[in-house]
Amino acid sequence: MSAVPPGAIALRMDDVGAASKRHEVYGLTRLRVAGLSLPFPGNVLFLKYLPPIKRWGPYHELAAAELEALLERLARAGARLTVAITAGWVEDGGSITPYPAKFPAASCIVPQGMDRGLLEVANHGYTHCVLANDRFLPRLFSGNRAEHREFYDWLPEPVHREHLRRAQGILQDFLGSAVETLVPPGNVLSRKTLAAAAEVGLRIVSCRGASAWGPVHGLTFLDDARVIAFHDRDLVLGGVAWLDGLLAATPPGGYVTVREAAA
Numbered sequence: 099m100s101a102v103p104p105g106a107i108a109l110r111m112d113d114v115g116a117a118s119k120r121h122e123v124y125g126l127t128r129l130r131v132a133g134l135s136l137p138f139p140g141n142v143l144f145l146k147y148l149p150p151i152k153r154w155g156p157y158h159e160l161a162a163a164e165l166e167a168l169l170e171r172l173a174r175a176g177a178r179l180t181v182a183i184t185a186g187w188v189e190d191g192g193s194i195t196p197y198p199a200k201f202p203a204a205s206c207i208v209p210q211g212m213d214r215g216l217l218e219v220a221n222h223g224y225t226h227c228v229l230a231n232d233r234f235l236p237r238l239f240s241g242n243r244a245e246h247r248e249f250y251d252w253l254p255e256p257v258h259r260e261h262l263r264r265a266q267g268i269l270q271d272f273l274g275s276a277v278e279t280l281v282p283p284g285n286v287l288s289r290k291t292l293a294a295a296a297e298v299g300l301r302i303v304s305c306r307g308a309s310a311w312g313p314v315h316g317l318t319f320l321d322d323a324r325v326i327a328f329h330d331r332d333l334v335l336g337g338v339a340w341l342d343g344l345l346a347a348t349p350p351g352g353y354v355t356v357r358e359a360a361a
């Protein structure tokens with residue numbers, strides 16, 4: 099692995115394994131017409147599923163071939179990437195399937211990328227959403243974006259700890275190595291999340307506004323100013339070639355992982 103230049107920029111892809119790509123459905127609620135912003139019922143019934151009204155999901159999980167193509171592009175550009183994985187897939191009924199069991203073929207590409215020195219895996223939560231009372235499910239007449247955040251301060255402290263502990267367990271058992279970076283879904287976190295993170299062995303927090311949470315003993319905070327963050331959705335919608343735009347602007351020394359940038 100080459101030396102990491104000071105101030106190096108990390109590349110980070112979020113939402114691999116996150117069922118929010120299936121359940122997080124909301125539509126445009128304002129339309130710009132002749133310079134005016136007009137209300138639009140984009141969340142009513144099927145409207146929120148129709149492009150260009152549709153704003154987020156549903157979209158498909160990256161397949162093994164797409165992840166392999168991603169690794170090839172990284173290798174060619176001399177770039178490394180942090181993949182922020184949501185460790186549990188939330189099924190329609192609210193049960194959880196671990197990422198490696200839900201996507202056996204695709205998930206196997208991840209450790210291959212680590213072996214090749216191209217990937218770091220980060221913890222992007224256990225569910226990416228609020229599980230209680232089926233709040234994550236799409237609704238008939240409104241969007242559900244707010245439910246697709248996992249670590250709200252109003253959630254009890256054991257929820258923060260249990261979700262982080264379970265996600266660490268799934269990812270570390272699967273990879274056979276330590277996961278050290280937390281990427282809180284949707285940049286939402288609380289003091290409860292940070293205490294739990296340190297407890298389960300996480301030591302880096304990467305999100306927008308991260309440094310405002312520090313200092314906290316045992317944790318390093320990496321702001322999004324040092325990170326180019328995107329979503330698996332960008333690759334699904336734009337094709338893996340979408341990445342070429344970012345890679346063409348590779349900084350001197352190349353893109354690094356979040357863990358390297360935080361070192």
Ligand SMILES: [Zn+2]
Pocket residue numbers: 112113116222226283284
């Ligand atoms: Zn996310």
